[in-house]
Amino acid sequence: MTKPVIDQTLQSLDIRSRDIFRLIVDTYLREGEPLGSRNLSRMLPHSLSPATVRNVMSDLEHLGLVYAPHISAGRLPTQRGLRLFIDAFMEIGDLSDDERRVIDAQVKASASGATLEQMLTEASQMLSGLSRGAGLVLANKSDAALKHIEFIQLEPTKALAVMVSQNGDVENRVVDLPAGVTTSQLHEASNYLNAHIRGRTLVEAKLEIARLREETKAALDTLSQDLVEKGLAVWAGTESDLPARLIVRGRANLLENVTAQADIEMLRHLFEDLETKDGLMQLLDLAEEGSGVRIFIGSENRLFSLSGSSLVVAPFRDKDARVVGALGVIGPTRLNYARIVPMVDYTAQLISRMLR
Incomplete structure (x- = not known):
């Protein structure tokens, strides 16, 4: 409206x-x-x-x-x-000192020695517990700064590409190898990549390697050069294909006090929506459009329109103030908005501070 x-x-x-x-x-x-x-x-x-x-x-x-x-x-x-x-x-309330201490303690404890994935999972679980809805966190993996990429040969035409982010996340992908690739060429390609990608996101690394294409040709043989490009392409596709992680905790909360068949059917639609990756990046776009918390009711959010659910969502940002994810609470339209809005806002600000 x-x-x-x-x-x-x-x-x-x-x-x-x-x-x-x-x-x-x-x-x-x-x-x-x-x-x-x-x-x-x-x-x-x-x-x-x-x-x-x-x-x-x-x-x-x-x-x-x-x-x-x-x-x-x-x-x-x-x-x-x-x-x-x-x-x-609606008069938006403020968090009590006790609620702030609970959020601070849980987020900071989960961040100690944990990966970003673990910290976000704990944040999602915490929001679920405090709101009695489902806690939701969406993060764009492509925005994690890279630390290391390594190729490990599995067989003559297959290798395991291992990517380590500076936040501690580790991902493995199997890549096809050009015929005749040697172990030394795998090391050479890994060393070249690591010399140019450290501290960059996947998108930035891909752009940098493309910019250095002529230099790459001079520094590496053809097979090693092909490996360098494969090592990034296996993760960094087009911008619309960049992988994202969705973490949802507390779905059981949504089943409490649900007896009507119509409500059960709406929840079924919601759970199906949460299982699919289609359209999830809309959440980042929606959160980025505003500087703080946004509230979407029912069909106002196309992603969850069939279930008629409400979503309270806020973005969190990295050290460069870029939106790299969104967190919030999803549930029935009768959410306690006045209490949940400051809760989501404070948690998003806290996660942003942890990422700086």
Whole structure:
């Protein structure tokens, strides 16, 4: 919902309508249940009859902010209503000192002697535990600075390419060897690569080797030169193909209190979405578009639109202030946004500091 639309909608709501709307949304976020006119009239700070409350609820429904799940039921907020509530009414809380200490301790403890993968896994687990949703972390592997690449011959036409990042991650890939490659040529190619890639990302290393192509031809024989190019190509394809790691913890939290078949079906869609790599880089793009936390409700995020889930996500950055990943919490639309937003924001800032 854009700001002009929000402003226009707010102008159409008087104080009485705003109070009733807030109570409907607050009750939904707290209990997940529709709020009826009789109960609502008792909760209002000013006296209104149930009939008057029903008229206001009807006006809110006409504006597309609430709906009745079935005849004679109370009202629940629509996706549009939740967006209005978050953008115009919600008061973002702050983390308590205890919550900050828990996050600091867990992230810093996991970073001590651990790989980046392990640290991010712990962050995902921690967000899940604190939010009672699923903790999600997405990191672009291509942005890790490289430390070392080595070729180990497995058979005459196969070798294991071992890549070590400066953050401690190790990856192995099997590469095809040109006919006639010797052990000394494998060492020669490894040494040449390591002389030029250390401290660079995969993308930067690939560009550097391409820039030095003429120098490479002079320094290496044809087979060794071919190995140098294969050693990067096995990881660094086109930018859209760069591998990313997705870490999700706490899926079981999403199953709590789910009984309706429709909700189970929505969760099935969500779990399927989390299993596929298609479109995951959208999360990095979405997070990068804003400087801080972003909230996506239901179909606002195409990646999880079928499941109708909400996503609270924030980017984390490397020492050069580049966005290299995103972390957040995914769950039903009745997430405790006011509590989760500062939690996600603080964790993303902490991870960014750890990567500097």
